[in-house]
Amino acid sequence: MSAGHNHAQVRAGHERQLWMALGLTSSFMIAEVIGAFITGSLALLSDAAHMMTDALAMAISLVAIQIAKRPADRKRTFGYARFEILAAAFNALLLFAVAFYILYEAYQRLQAPAEIQSTGMLVIAVLGLLVNLISMRLLSAGSGESLNVKGAYLEVWSDMLGSIGVIIAAVVIMLTGWAWVDSVVAAAIGFWVLPRTWVLLKDSMNVLLQGVPDGVDIDSVEQAMRGVPGVKDVHDLHIWALTSGKNVLSSHLVADAMPGTEQQVLAQVTQLLHEQFDISHVTLQVEGEGFHRDGPEDAHA
Structure with missing residues (x-):
């Protein structure tokens, strides 16, 4: 009971933090895009592009949270919570597209380096770094509890590293005049983002494919269930997640045939799964020791 109440409070916190981070990121993104064209810096444009995906990720996350609040109905009996995972997967695909675009542009620039206004580039990058640090602070708590917020946090985090790279590039260009450093830093930002984006996409796909949630050892769960007094066997065990932090289990139990x-046994197993493995939604079918199970395959045989 209290777990459900806390979960709602966390979601509300996620929403407030996302709104604040979205306002900061969107406002500075416009200034950074203008600055990228004024200074001619591809690294700064790369950082601006990541800020754009940051803003889109947060906007999509907010939409996902609103849709996830809708109650279950007769067509969607689990509700709309999984929309959050769809949003996280979309964010990952968007990041992939931006990273590959920046890599392509960096290759083009290395063939013909452009003139860079390093002073303006440095000032804008420092301001961008401050905005990223504030946004990361706002999203850090929720990133460990929600894949959706994690997606937005990862984008801001990668953008923060990008801002540091732009600052370094601006200083190097100011001191040496090496314009090609701008393209190298832009490419480095793209390569830095790709593996982290892959992790987010992989986690999202695991939920969509109803895989066993990260952090849950199905063998340990089965062993613990078998250890409950009265449980003789466990079969047809399935564990998956509806969305971040909402794990679901269904299983058949073979229990003692003694009356009552x-x-x-059902109450003990349910309590065990909730307390030890944080599985909030449990569906169990209890069978007697003499229960004979014939599946569809047996019927056709």
């Missing part, structure tokens, strides 16, 4: 023990 089934409900006791």
